[in-house]
Amino acid sequence: MPALTPTRxxxxxxxxxxxxxxxxxGLVVTGCGSxxxxxxxxxxxxxxxxxxxLEDERRLLAAYEATMAAFPSLxxxxxxxxxxxxxxxxxxxxxxxxPRGARPSSIEATMATPGPDLxxxxxxxxxxxxxxxxxxxxxxxxxxxxxxxTPESAVAALxxxxxxxxxxRTESAVRAAGPRAALLASISAGSACHEAVLGW
Amino acid sequence: xxxxxxxxxxxxxxxxxxxxxxxxxxxxxAVLVGQQRAAARAADTAHRDQRDLLADLVRARGARPRTAxxxxxxxxxxxxxxxxxxxxxxxxxxxxxxxxxxxxxADTADLRRTAVAGLTxxxxxxxxxxxxxxxxxxxxxxxxx
Numbered sequence: 001m002p003a004l005t006p007t008r009x010x011x012x013x014x015x016x017x018x019x020x021x022x023x024x025x026g027l028v029v030t031g032c033g034s035x036x037x038x039x040x041x042x043x044x045x046x047x048x049x050x051x052x053x054l055e056d057e058r059r060l061l062a063a064y065e066a067t068m069a070a071f072p073s074l075x076x077x078x079x080x081x082x083x084x085x086x087x088x089x090x091x092x093x094x095x096x097x098x099p100r101g102a103r104p105s106s107i108e109a110t111m112a113t114p115g116p117d118l119x120x121x122x123x124x125x126x127x128x129x130x131x132x133x134x135x136x137x138x139x140x141x142x143x144x145x146x147x148x149x150t151p152e153s154a155v156a157a158l159x160x161x162x163x164x165x166x167x168x169r170t171e172s173a174v175r176a177a178g179p180r181a182a183l184l185a186s187i188s189a190g191s192a193c194h195e196a197v198l199g200w
Numbered sequence: 201x202x203x204x205x206x207x208x209x210x211x212x213x214x215x216x217x218x219x220x221x222x223x224x225x226x227x228x229x230a231v232l233v234g235q236q237r238a239a240a241r242a243a244d245t246a247h248r249d250q251r252d253l254l255a256d257l258v259r260a261r262g263a264r265p266r267t268a269x270x271x272x273x274x275x276x277x278x279x280x281x282x283x284x285x286x287x288x289x290x291x292x293x294x295x296x297x298x299x300x301x302x303x304x305x306a307d308t309a310d311l312r313r314t315a316v317a318g319l320t321x322x323x324x325x326x327x328x329x330x331x332x333x334x335x336x337x338x339x340x341x342x343x344x345x
Contacts, residue, residue: 080337087341166320173303174312182304182344185316189296189323189343196324197339200331 053172053184054092060165061085063147067154070147074155081194088187095183155198162195210305211258212266214318217298218251219268224291227274231284236332240288243325247295250318257311285332292326300344319344 064082068075147154169188173181225244232240255265278287299319306312323343330338 076336080339084339084341091342170313170316170320173316174309177306177312178304181306181312182300183342185303185312185319186300186342186344188316189320190339190341192320192324193327193339193343196327197331 048096049176050092050096050172050180050184053169053187054089054096054098056165056168057085057088057092057187060161061089063158063161066147067158071151071154074151078158081197084190084194088190091183091187095180159195159198162191162198166191166195205301205305207302207305207307207311208258208261208263210302211254211261212263214295214298214302214315215251215254215258215266217295218247218254219266220272221247221291221295222251223268223272224274224287227278228284228288228291231278232281236281236285239328240284243288243292246321246325250295250321253314257314282333285329289326289329289333292322292329296322296326296344303344 061082064078064085068078068082147157166188169184169191173184173188176184222244225240225247229237229240229244258265274287275290276283276287278284296319299315299322302315303312303319306315320343326343327338
């Protein structure tokens with residue numbers, strides 16, 4: 001008989017989130033052999049369909065970093081959401097099994113961030129301008145364009161990016177299946193929650 | 201983790217979670233007033249709609265929808281508005297987890313889309329209730345997981 005008792009902690013502690021983040025960064029940097037799909041020995045596998053989602057989440061993470069650097073008054077409010085996005089990046093990288101140094105050219109072309117090295121730092125208090133996010137805004141609907149103006153306009157820009165991310169992850173989830181669909185759906189729902197919180 | 205989850209079983213589980221949420225919101229609504237009571241009523245309506253949708257989806261697969269239990273176990277006494285808000289958040293977390301499971305079990309794109317929408321709606325409501333209790337950080341990184 002279904003009980004109303006929850007089966008998991010209602011929120012991830014900051015410590016746990018940061019540990020997960022650190023683990024994710026390690027995966028990105030060092031690669032994860034066990035995560036490679038099917039253990040295929042071929043050196044040139046097909047691009048993973050999750051790669052655009054990973055790059056999009058990286059852009060969103062960079063947008064939070066840049067906004068927090070530009071507006072220190074927003075740091076307390078945005079830091080928890082930024083931590084969530086860092087966890088999304090780590091989870092997608094883990095699901096893909098991003099190999100060391102691999103950056104397919106098809107993904108390179110979609111990059112809107114200035115450089116490949118995102119400052120994924122566990123310290124969210126630093127508002128001293130993270131390196132790598134202060135370059136010129138990228139092309140297209142780049143998140144970095146949102147750091148101009150006022151704190152209010154910057155938050156509005158992040159809200160729009162969360163809406164876009166929610167829609168994009170939803171479509172990816174519908175196209176995927178199994179655990180990957182579930183992961184993408186959770187990330188989509190996370191963006192919906194962020195969008196709501198930014199409006200409160 | 202269960203491998204190759206059965207979509208019909210996942211639909212029934214999600215239906216059971218929605219039955220529980222409808223029952224739980226009866227308790228929640230009784231201890232809330234004003235704006236929060238209105239929010240609880242809106243959530244109750246949403247869960248009834250989801251329950252009916254899921255029952256239809258189960259029937260469409262030739263099965264009988266699970267019915268509600270006569271009563272449910274509540275994790276703590278619900279006597280105050282704070283109790284009600286806490287329980288509401290937990291009800292939403294519980295249904296979000298069921299919808300999340302359904303996303304992974306779904307065997308059609310339509311069902312996945314329905315499940316993502318159900319997960320998202322529950323996650324946003326959970327966040328709203330948590331925001332009342334812990335406004336500093338009402339979000340979780342992976343709703344439903």
